[in-house]
Structures are given as C-alpha cells and as structure tokens.
Amino acid sequence: MSTTVPLPTISTGKARAITVIGWLGIIGGIVLIIAGGVVWGVVSSQLSNEKITVSADSPILAGSKVDGPLTAFAQANIINHHALEASKGKTYAQLGQDDPVRETVMDASFLRASLFTSVVSFGVAVFAIGMGIIVGLFGWALTVFAPRTRRSTV
Numbered sequence: 001m002s003t004t005v006p007l008p009t010i011s012t013g014k015a016r017a018i019t020v021i022g023w024l025g026i027i028g029g030i031v032l033i034i035a036g037g038v039v040w041g042v043v044s045s046q047l048s049n050e051k052i053t054v055s056a057d058s059p060i061l062a063g064s065k066v067d068g069p070l071t072a073f074a075q076a077n078i079i080n081h082h083a084l085e086a087s088k089g090k091t092y093a094q095l096g097q098d099d100p101v102r103e104t105v106m107d108a109s110f111l112r113a114s115l116f117t118s119v120v121s122f123g124v125a126v127f128a129i130g131m132g133i134i135v136g137l138f139g140w141a142l143t144v145f146a147p148r149t150r151r152s153t154v
Contacts, residue, residue: 018146025139032132040125043118044068054078066115069122076115083108 010018044067052066058078064071083105087095092109095102 015146018142022139022142022144022146025142026136027139029132029134029136029139032128032135034132036125036128036130036132039128040122043121043125047072047118055082069119072115072118072122076112076119079108079112079115 048065048067050066052075054061054064054066054071054075055078056062058074061071061074064074066072066075084090087099087101087105090105092102092105095105
C-alpha cells in the first residue's frame with residue numbers, strides 16, 4: 001500500500017528567494033574555485049621563480065624543481081636534515097649563543113618556515129577550491145529543486 005506525500009506549499013516569494021540563494025551559492029562557488037586556482041598559480045609561480053631544486057640527497061623527489069607542495073615539503077625536510085647534521089643533532093634553541101653553527105641553523109630554520117608557508121598556502125588553495133565545489137553544488141541543488149515545489153499564490 002503506497003501513499004503519496006504531498007509537496008509542501010510555499011509562496012512565490014519564498015520560491016524566488018530559494019532560487020536567488022541557489023544562484024548566489026553557484027556564483028560564490030565559482031568565485032572560490034577561481035580564487036583557489038589563482039592562489040595556487042601565484043604560489044607555484046613564486047616558488048618556481050626562486051629556481052630551487054630539491055637537494056640531490058633528499059629521500060624523495062631529489063633533483064625536482066620546487067614549484068608545488070610536495071617538492072616544497074621535500075626541500076624543507078632535507079634542509080632540516082642538513083642543519084641537524086651541521087649542528088650534530090642540536091636545534092637552534094639548543095645551540096650556545098657563541099656557537100658558530102648557530103647562524104647556519106637559524107638560516108635553515110627561516111628557509112624551512114618559508115617553504116612550509118608555501119605548503120600551507122597550497123593547502124588553503126585546495127580547501128577554497130573544495131569549498132567552492134560544495135557551495136556551488138548546494139546552490140545548484142537549490143535552483144533545481146526550488147522551482148519543482150508547489151507554489152501557492154499567497
């Protein structure tokens with residue numbers, strides 16, 4: 001025995017509002033996708049302009065051009081490895097103020113921080129693109145289903 005559930009009745013104004021909100025979601029999603037793509041492109045371009053190559057002794061991506069999140073991460077890790085080798089396993093904070101290796105370890109720390117900042121930027125770009133897709137899909141769903149509801153003339 002099947003029963004049919006009637007669609008809810010909504011006013012024309014509410015149906016229009018739902019459609020407008022749906023279009024705003026689609027537009028917002030497109031803006032997020034474009035913004036994420038632009039951020040990815042700018043960060044990649046800036047890294048590429050630095051002409052950095054992943055160190056030959058890196059366990060991953062050795063010799064690759066640093067222009068993306070994986071190569072930036074690989075280079076940051078090998079810089080840390082080299083700094084710890086130079087300092088015999090000590091971090092910047094563990095070295096004495098008069099230790100001649102301290103400046104080298106400090107420079108390595110700054111380079112790693114810069115590379116990790118680019119890795120985070122790539123992550124934010126991917127997040128923006130992902131959210132743009134989700135927001136756009138929700139907007140699309142609203143525009144598709146709003147007109148199908150029964151509208152009253154109230």
